Amino acid sequence: MEVELRHLRALVAVVDAGTFTDAADRLGTSQASVSRAIIALETALGARILQRTTRHVSLTGTGSRILPGARRALDEVAHLQRVIAQSRTELRVGYAWAALGRHTRRLPKRWAAAHSGMPLVFVHSATPTAGLAEGTADVAVIRRPLDDPRFDRRAVEAEREPLPVITSR
Amino acid sequence: MEVELRHLRALVAVVDAGTFTDAADRLGTSQASVSRAIIALETALGARILQRTTRHVSLTGTGSRILPGARRALDEVAHLQRVIAQSRTELRVGYAWAALGRHTRRLPKRWAAAHSGMPLVFVHSATPTAGLAEGTADVAVIRRPLDDPRFDRRAVEAEREPLPVITSR
DNA sequence: TAAAAATACTCCATAGGTATTTTAT
């Protein structure tokens, strides 16, 4: 079996919480799940990591040697998420033809009031999904019905025909 | 969905190999599996990581920003494995009563000849598993039949009764 | 048109939950 992050998450949760039961609480899962994750980790690594009785949990020598590295691995992926969150500096609104009609002026103001940190950027893209499928837009305003399972949609206004908004999932 | 190491393994394999198909070869899996792992990673991170057509695969801006971290995370867990491999400096042979009988002298010599790097250490432990269940031995020599699903066993010699050897799995 | 990624479909492994058992103090 291969080491997976879920195993490492269980390990640090147990070490930090002190017991499998409390670790399960923090992780939002069951004590049994934590127990199995630890066993899986020990199997994958081929070594006992936690010395445990029903009354006491402590790291083995091996365990204390690997714990810092386990934390670093988790920190690295947490860092990935932060990098991505920070790189989302703007919300790109795709449109194919006439932008948002009469909302064109109101929407940016309301958006800026509610999300001062993140600018709205309007992106013209004359495709069926107005840039969503192409990755040039995060949200798109379209005027034709679209039945693409990759995207969620919501109707915001009826003109002569419905005006759905589709968003990347 | 949560980021898992299998996703990161797929990512670096694709970047290194250049195509999903070749990455699948390296990983010993199928192209479809790699494709799904990348999609899962992008879903978990909430961002597109690889820009791909059927003819070309390249990192997105976000992708190149996170790739080094992905490699570091994988390096950290590879490091865990190395730490553990290095900490296995001896093989502890548990015995409960009379050690290995007439093998007591021959075994260490044959072992040393075959595995010069790793010393054999004999550990006395008067328990049913001669220290295996207790974690004080890696292998144990016992004289009584033992039917414990946690351990593998192999008969090495018949005395009056069979003499099984059980090993940790 | 060919090569490669995505998807559909199926199967199976395994993760997870609940309940119970085992174990150590």
Next chain:
DNA sequence: ATAAAATACCTATGGAGTATTTTTA
């Protein structure tokens, strides 16, 4: 006697393989 980890049992999620479809250079 009790609190906690391990396990048994079941369900369901989702991961993997194969085959097919879609896509683009």
